[in-house]
Amino acid sequence: MQTLKFAVLPGDGIGPEVMKVALEVLEAATEPAGLALDFEEADVGGIAIDKQGSALPESTIGVCEKSDAILFGSVGGPKWESLPPAEQPERAALLPIRKHFSLFANLRPGLLYKELTDASPLKTERIPEGIDIVCVRELTGGIYFGPKETHTLDDGDVVASDTMVYKRSEIERILDVAIASAKSRSGKICSVDKANVLTTSVLWRKTATEYIAKNAPELELSHLYVDNAAMQMARDPNQFDVLVTENMFGDILSDEMGIVCGSLGMLSSASLGTQNNQHGHPFGLYEPSGGTAPDIAGQRIANPCAQILSAALMLRYSFGLNDIAEKIESAVKQAVMDGHRTGDIAFGTDPIGTDAMAQAIKARI
Ligand code: IPM
Numbered sequence: 001m002q003t004l005k006f007a008v009l010p011g012d013g014i015g016p017e018v019m020k021v022a023l024e025v026l027e028a029a030t031e032p033a034g035l036a037l038d039f040e041e042a043d044v045g046g047i048a049i050d051k052q053g054s055a056l057p058e059s060t061i062g063v064c065e066k067s068d069a070i071l072f073g074s075v076g077g078p079k080w081e082s083l084p085p086a087e088q089p090e091r092a093a094l095l096p097i098r099k100h101f102s103l104f105a106n107l108r109p110g111l112l113y114k115e116l117t118d119a120s121p122l123k124t125e126r127i128p129e130g131i132d133i134v135c136v137r138e139l140t141g142g143i144y145f146g147p148k149e150t151h152t153l154d155d156g157d158v159v160a161s162d163t164m165v166y167k168r169s170e171i172e173r174i175l176d177v178a179i180a181s182a183k184s185r186s187g188k189i190c191s192v193d194k195a196n197v198l199t200t201s202v203l204w205r206k207t208a209t210e211y212i213a214k215n216a217p218e219l220e221l222s223h224l225y226v227d228n229a230a231m232q233m234a235r236d237p238n239q240f241d242v243l244v245t246e247n248m249f250g251d252i253l254s255d256e257m258g259i260v261c262g263s264l265g266m267l268s269s270a271s272l273g274t275q276n277n278q279h280g281h282p283f284g285l286y287e288p289s290g291g292t293a294p295d296i297a298g299q300r301i302a303n304p305c306a307q308i309l310s311a312a313l314m315l316r317y318s319f320g321l322n323d324i325a326e327k328i329e330s331a332v333k334q335a336v337m338d339g340h341r342t343g344d345i346a347f348g349t350d351p352i353g354t355d356a357m358a359q360a361i362k363a364r365i
């Protein structure tokens, strides 16, 4: 029997409760195919600070290193908000784990089912068929990881700086991910930059133009400045298919994409690394795009779909099990279409809880 070896990092807030049911759905989807789940749980985020004094303990990294992928919940919450910013769970766990495992490619599907267009702040007539786009965000470079410093000047003034740095090779490897994604979709890539101002963006645009002309000339490439891209996202998101952009622009644009797609409770994400696992597929981290939702944590009413869909992405990218991933994705969609909905996507229908939602999905696999 083939086993799927992965690390489970539930984290804080709603993380543990949606993780629990996601693992049940994963088991229901993989067992009939003769696959066994072999996962090990470890602490991350606020709970790891409380129990072990660090948001990303060495032991947790060790568990991840022994695995072929990481299924991640979410981290952070009011309890740790008074810590210095650099020690808060979001920053002290997420950024180091991305860097440690070279998780350079962040794929965020912006998916809104036709049946849920009411969830979007956009008028339904602008998105009659729902939304289906994907944001490919560079995740280990740029201003997040360039040199930073704060110092006091002779006159007592204080100066702080963050530096945006990109190498052509870093741009090319994220373009490879965008190219693969575009080839499996409609063949369109929009590269987002700020080439009218930033030198990193000038390199980004030149590299995108040359690299795609050379390696994927059949794709249709367009470029947008990030301010315009933000506006277009709010006007007509479906004009995009695959967006590719640098780290911070991708952070901002993917949040905007999240809100035009309605509930964050439906949005999954994959962060792929440079290393292949023992199956010959990229090592990756898979997490919901939303946060820990502390206001509803522990009530078992959170929408588990984003966590379940993230588990499906893990099967697809890190284990090469596209068929089973599709099975899970169809089951989620069917459950929603059949009217099984948690509070965030209920719109007048009777909302159900986390467990009932997961049961409805399991029943459709
Ligand atoms: C995200 C988050 C993180 C980021 C924060 C929590 C460091 O906003 O995954 O988008 O900025 O990358």
Ligand code: MN
Pocket: 251, 252, 255
């Ligand atoms: Mn973000």
